[in-house]
Amino acid sequence: MNTISNPFPRRALLAGAAGLPLLxxxxxxxxxxxxxxxxxxxxxxxxxxxxxxxxxxxxxxxxxxxxxxxxxxxxxxxxxxxxxxxxxxxxxxxxxxxxxxxxxxxxxxxxxxxxxxxxxxRGAEAAALNGAERALWTAPTESVPTDGIVAETAQRITAGLRTDEAKLRALYDWVVENTFRNGSTRGCGTGDIKVMLETGWLGGKCADINALMTGLARSCGIPARDVYGIRVAPSENSRSLGTGSPDITRAQHCRTEMYVSGRWVPVDPADIRKIVLEENLPVESDHVRRQRERLFGNWEMNWVGYNSATNxxxxxxxxxxxxxxxxxxxxxxxxxxxxxxxxxxxxxxxxxxxxxx
Structure with a gap:
């Protein structure tokens, strides 16, 4: 079990807003x-x-x-x-x-x-996963199915690989190399991965690209979940991966994590494609390669997570x-x-x- 040093002492905070009652x-x-x-x-x-x-x-x-x-x-x-x-x-x-x-x-x-x-x-974190939780995080949803073309794609990517760790890395590399960030996509995208694979249009934003990672992992029996949240500060790793002002109204960002070998492993292939597009760098560049390795197993926490609720x-x-x-x-x-x-x-x-x- 992880020990969390609580940065919030238990004290009452009273605050309000002009013209509105505090609850x-x-x-x-x-x-x-x-x-x-x-x-x-x-x-x-x-x-x-x-x-x-x-x-x-x-x-x-x-x-x-x-x-x-x-x-x-x-x-x-x-x-x-x-x-x-x-x-x-x-x-x-x-x-x-x-x-x-x-x-x-x-x-x-x-x-x-x-x-x-x-x-x-944040890096990979040890955690126990009971049967109900495993079933929840491997289950299909309306926008993230685990059969048909999703399962076929996952099987093709992971053919010959025996361990979940090897499969996870293969899926991550495939998503990084085959998707692209589409700057004209509204918001964070829709996360409809079946349509992405059926049309061959593997473009979108974080909720599309990382949902694809999640669906492919679940198709392999690997528990996986998107985490929906918002960027809150500049990045120390790449200029396109943070906020440039206190106004974060449009800074929403989705990430994903997979459960292998008793640990939740954080990944973010969508942010690799964001660097490629917004910093005008090829996937083979040194900077992109460094960030690609960092974002397999690590999250920079200039970002705050809300939930993992899909549909x-x-x-x-x-x-x-x-x-x-x-x-x-x-x-x-x-x-x-x-x-x-x-x-x-x-x-x-x-x-x-x-x-x-």
Whole structure:
């Protein structure tokens, strides 16, 4: 079992936003960041502000929350200020935690959420996986099937390989070498890997490329899961892999991890293709080769993870959400869902600041 040195001492934190009431019931047990962090940790404060404008329609909003995960990420309790009714809820299948805010009357519908998160560099981590967990993380989903062309592709890539470690590396190298980042893809992509393989169009962004990695691994019986989150700071490894300002409204990023030999192994082939495109470097360049090795088994934690819920069913939603994952704010009324990929019209903003750096 990993020992986690908690960077958040247990202290009450009271905070609010101008013109909005604090919800103290949701702030119980709030952990306030320490003045000094344990060695190797960084601390960030994430702030999400949303104004839902729906005319004469009541609205429901779902916001993903940062998770506590392994020995590399610790999330404090969120502080919520809103004129609606806020609840912490989880989806039934994955347990992904989120805030659900409801406004029964169509007045100004606004919420501000602040959450402190501490991170440290992440490598492969030992973990026990029971039968139910193994079944969950090898199961097919609507967007990530494990049969048909997905299984056929995985079998072709791993032919002759006996160990899960060797198969995992072969899959990673194949995804890096055969996919490409498509700059015109909206948001982070859709993650529909069956369509990618059937059409031969292996382009997209992180939710496409890393979902392909996840689906191929599951087809080999290797537990795998995407982790949806957001970049919060500049990268120390490659200029395209971080944020350039405190405004992280469009900095969402999906990663993936695989379970082999009693460890969760973090990988990120999508970020290799991001370097190739945005830094205009060939795959064979020294820099790309170094990052390719680093991102097989390591994550730079200038990024915060939310959840691993794919084809998520939002608790209390009047209809299925348009996206396959909860990585962006999601707002619905009886008339439909607001466009989460257009924060200007949706009117939301996300910011990050590093504390105690």
């Amino acid at each position: 103290p019931a949701l702030a119980r047990g709030q952990a306030r960041p320490a003045d000094t962090l344990p060695a190797g940790w960084r601390r960030f404060e994430l702030r999400t502000e949303v104004t839902v404008e729906t005319g004469d329609e009541p609205a429901i909003l779902w916001l993903p929350l940062a998770q506590t995960a392994g020995s590399y990420q610790q999330a404090a309790e969120p502080v919520i200020a809103t004129n609606g009714r806020a609840e912490r809820v989880r989806d039934a299948r994955y347990g992904a935690e989120m805030l659900r805010i409801t406004w029964p009357t169509p007045r100004e519908q606004r919420v501000v959420v602040t959450q402190a998160v501490a991170t440290r560099a 998520v069913a939002l608790p209390g939603a009047p209809r299925a959400m348009d996206s396959n994952f909860l990585m962006y704010p999601c707002a619905m009324t009886a008339k439909g869902e607001q466009d989460c990929l257009d924060p200007a019209s949706f009117r939301y903003a996300i910011s990050s600041r590093e504390i105690g750096a």
